[in-house]
Amino acid sequence: MQSKPLINNVSKNIQKSHKKNKMTEWKYFKKNKELFILSLPGVIYTFIFAYLPLLFLVVAFKRFRFDLGILGSPWVGLDNFKFFFTSQAAAIITRNTVLYNLTFIVLTTVISVTLAILLNEMTSKWLKIHQTLLFLPYFLSWVVVGYITQAFLDSKSGLINQLFETYGFSPVNWYQEAKYWPFIIILVHLWKHIGFATLVYYGGLMGIDSTYYEAAKIDGASKWQMIKKITIPLLMPLIIILFIVDMGKIFRAEFGLFYFVPNDVSFLYSSTDVIDTYVYRSLRVVGDLGMATAVGLYQSIIGLILVVSTNYIIRKINKDHALW
Template identity: 55%
Template sequence: MTKSHPNKKRKLFQEFKHLRKNRELLLLAMPGILFELVIKYLPMIGLILAFKYFRYDQGILGSKWVGFKNFEFIFKSQDAWRIIRNTLLYNMTYIALGTLAALVLSILLYEVSGRMVKVYQTTLFLPYFISLVLVGYITYGFLEHKSGYLNSFLSTIGLSPHKWYFETTPWLFILPVVAVWKSVGFSTLIYYAGIVGINTEYYEAAKLDGASRVQMIFRITLPLMKPLIIIVFILGLGNIFRGDFGLHYFVPNGVGANLATTDVIDTYVYRALAKLGDINSGAAVGFLQSVVGLITIVSANAAVRRIDKENALF
């Protein structure tokens, strides 16, 4: 006991010295830390609403416990299979197409000269900052059945225009295209940064050996990028049970005729709870989505660890 006490003191002193040495960096990080605490961690107290019958006059802690009754809302619905299927399939499509598009674009960016790469980076990254409300209006400008750009083009080549918002099948292709267009810039920059970090000596040695550009991509770039691709893929799986509300609500314009292929868990819950005002069921669905996301990430990481331990996230 007497021997460990000085060690603890020494360890605390070293930690304090380390914090004091990096106080400028800590001050710079403090707004971000406070933002995370207030916006993401503090509201986690409200998770208990998923297991309570909340009443405003009794408050969160005073409300009655109801166990798993609030979770019945999503599973007893006649549309449960449809919205769960749509959510999972769309998210898997977004992850697959987004990863493929980002890898191709990042490799192409690396081949571009230094001056133009900034122009292309800005062009790709710009849609990421556009509000999904505005994206919905842009999509409407293309798909509006009377004067939309797409129908005007179809008319010029002798094809009949479509009422896109009253059809179901086209949205299986429209939503992935819009999702990739909006988010691919961010993923491209991540992969581009990974490619830039690769030691150029590998490429120089491959050139001396007579390797072509395509061979260098498949033998050097992609193998060395594998850890980064796996990390981004695993993190993407964390939201596989969470539909993109803005994308699936604003882009299809909330038209009931296309709900069979555009409706996901988040949009369904929003419409249902907007009518019922049931905070408890909304909290239960959000809690369920987070738990499924956590299980998916842990399971995917465990699978990666079994195949290649060095490339696992944790």
């Protein structure tokens, strides 16, 4: 009998606490309503393009017909997934996608961290010029980058072949030789993305307390010792966070890079074809929306597993460096 009043008191306290939290949240919203209003375009954009399409994932398990619609189309189970995994090109495009992304992650991290440290050592006079030169390619669309690449590699009027002929070398038909394209793809990707990654890490360097370097100077530490013992360890949390995020995109290739830069030339598919370009061509030729949705779902699930697994491993090694 005595337990009933105790339970009632606990229940009342929980309700009061809940109401108090609601009031606190409302006061917080009213206090920062301008910031919430400013964030509305981003929230609406994310909802429309990231969350609303989740309702249509059911298409991955149906043989979609436009005349029947999503609800009326017949169920086919996992047949749409089988179409991708049983195709002859599945192994090649999966290998290309994973290996290219792993190479991008490693090289972009190493080069951009190095450039960020070099920028940090420069005087302010030259810093803005170097920042502009590095960051400018990031704003170019892949269509423009494709035309720039063609200007260098065109078999007749390309700049590289003209240089070859000038110095007595035979010109190369770049768009028919697949063996050169892994290096071309990597170079083009680095040229376009290194600037942005460098500025991200440079921003991280700006957040390091200068007193660490002053104390190291007093102790007689060299530049290399300060980089090794101060800069890189303090920059490591940012490097790991970006690494975890990139691991989630390892099964998603940058469509523009692999479609517009090689000009979708069939001779180069063994080196330039990835999951995204393969699905695009299949959708364009076959028109199978269910298969395209199935592959997109497959990429998202693998990406989620990789992010969670990578974060779990990093958490085991160093809890402070994990994303959550």
